[in-house]
Amino acid sequence: MIRELFNKSLKFFDQSEFFVVKSENYPVSFESNKLKEISKNQTSGLAIRGIKNGRLGLSSTTDQKRRNELLDRISNLVLYGPETKMVFPGRSHFIDLNIFDDSLEKVTIDQVVNIVQLFIDKLTKISPSILVDSKMGYLKGSTRIINSSGFDYDYDYSGSYFYANANLIRGTDMLNIWDGCSSTGLVTQSQLDNTFLKIQKNLEWSENITDSIDSDGEISVIFTPQGFAGTFLGPLLEGFNGKNFANKTSPISDLINKKYLHEKFSIRDNPHLINSSQSRPFDDEGTPTRVVNFVEEGIVLEPYYDLQTSTQIGKESSGSGSRSLSSNLYPSITNIEVKSGEENSSDIISRMKNGIIVDSLLGAGQGNELGGEFKANVSLGFRVINGDVVGRIKDTMISGNIYKCLAQIESISSDFEQVYGSSKIPFIECKGVKVVSAS
Template sequence: MTSEIDSSALVTRASELIDLAMKAGADQADAVVVRSRSRSVSVRLGKVENTQSAESDDFSLRVFVGQRVASVSANPGFDLKALAERAVAMAKVSPEDRFACQADEKDLAHSYPDLDLFDPTEVSTDTLTDAALAAEEAALAVGGVTNSSGAGASAGAGGLVLVTSHGFSGSYMASRFGCSVSVIAGEGTKMERDYDYDSRLYFAELDDARDIGRRAGERVVKRINPRQVPTASNVTVVFDPRIARGFVGHIAGAINGASVARKTSFLRDRMGQQVLKSGLNITDDPLIVRGSSSRPFDGEGVKGERMVMIEDGVLNHWFLSTSTGRELGLPTNGRGVRGGTSVNPASTNLALEPGDISPQDLIRSIGNGFYVTELIGHGVNMITGEYSRGATGFWIENGEITYPVSEVTIASNLKDMFMRVTPANDIDRSFGTAAPTIAIEGMTLAGR
């Protein structure tokens, strides 16, 4: 990491690129610089295996000639005039796209808040090495842990510079620090693997490396000597918060405007209807101070606001960029994300809001069921909602977590799962997608 990174020179260069594109014949244009700085160390069994350091400033220019659009990318040091002329020439021979457009000027964020996303703390390679070694050492010290898959620590920053032909100019940077470890327990064919990690915007808020290692060791030891359980229908399945975050990601995918426009979402015809259990809310807020996925403006220069995407179980909004919104006949809600030379909608700080019951009481209330700590495979069909995934975890018996379970499959349909979710109150909002422990009734479990 380095101290605060000055983007003024890149803003100037992007502005010059816009001017040249307009002179070359573009009707509209925008220039983006995606900034990245990273440093990482990986270790295994007390020895450094790899160290990496990287920096990049990747330029993209997008030009519009009528309803025709073209994009080009380049690294620093390119010839501005040549790039602008090439982009316009490409646009003139491109097919028309009636939905391609810049954000309306009235939607642009001409002022935006400081979200305190950048930590200028200098973190040396030696400090990262010490953290990775400490995490692994603490994990290996847990009784029953027999080997290490490795540990790592990282520091970096990423951000965006955006200049448009209709008056927007802005930039921001966000820092990121992380530490992780993966270890093995058991021997031979009975080996089990698990991990733990933490990731924060501010270095001082990162969990102690030894705590991360200890948690990883304790998690894997609990998984030794798993059993299979009999096949059963109508099983209540409890998702650990780590797994619940992925479940909320499925909700986000289903209400993404791009998927709706492509007709690849099973919720595409459900706007204004109940899609989650009554009482449940899904929120998305890009303006949380020090939020993991916060941003002062989106990839088109639009300032997003906190939105209740699903309120009391009823679907209120899609995630929209300008072009996706135009395709659906709706205005953008500031969720556009630059991906290379394209803009697609995505969530920011997304959360399934918690319930009012502790995870212990939630588990106690279901009697018998299955507590999932890891999912395997990608058996989720977002067009139909069909859901079938391999799972490992622990059997719940008489309201208590008992023995480890592996080699089972859980299945249902996301439409049904969404209507049967009960959240606990243990949400951790330090992740870009946040969710508490959740219980889902009525799933099928395929075992022995």
């Protein structure tokens, strides 16, 4: 069926590409410590890109009966679409990645429900009035790409995920702690234990609420792995996005091969990370994936590209093309890895005289992200005095510029955590952050 339509498309366009996806997802949701809903989601769809006379058009559908409309629709769109010189990639050699774990096939909903129930029971044991919303599920799917350069490959993937959002109310104070993990197979007991320990530690640190912090002062800040991701990754990945390089809107587009950040800082995207459901052999337009080094020892190295943006400035795609079924391609990342340092995070904290730990933010990403600026409410953060975590900070905002902060790194921890399911990030202490509190 697909092949037939594809062959037909070759008569319509100079180049064509089919993106065929199928997935099934089985989540269970707990609300306020209780099992609430069991679901199954099944989706499948087809997206076609056509290029004719150097112009590009895209159309997709999840309606099998309307697949035949796509070619006509794109024939109209390519009259007005953007100009492009890109050529879809042909046959290639891909890394052999194991991202389909067939042991997931044997997992039952009861098993998943049990895992979450045990996790919540453990939490309520240490904090009886805690209310936990949680979701856990497993999924499997396949991606197939066929194009007019002779590419026709597919891969199967699988994964499971778990997250818990713990809520504790004392008077008018509401504490919220979020954490989770994921894997290509069933999340392991040690992943769950780590997630539990993180929540437990945050609960302990939150026992007291501390006084406000003097405004205007720049004090030392330790970002937990989650805090670093929430504060820095958004602006940083905007800065390294090939699209913003091609448009010359990235503030670092003129800084390639220059030392701009602290030498302790190295960051890369690793699409071949083992056990990550984000890993993949080729990207969403058939370019083989590879490790992309953004910064090595403070030196700005390369951005991440998809085909269209790389072609615009005469580069090669880094295999970072990403898309949803109905969206156009855009450069995106898979598994971010920040190089760890030498000191344990607990040592970094105990060395701190007067500062804060930032774990999560509210409202990051509103404002001038591309310029590297951040400004956000600390939704979970702690005060450190003379090496002791003395309590949670509230009604506090932090602001600064990520590039300035990353040039003033004090220390990076040797231990790291899995953030957003797959990124590996250590604790990072830096200067250059402004902290303001309500009185």
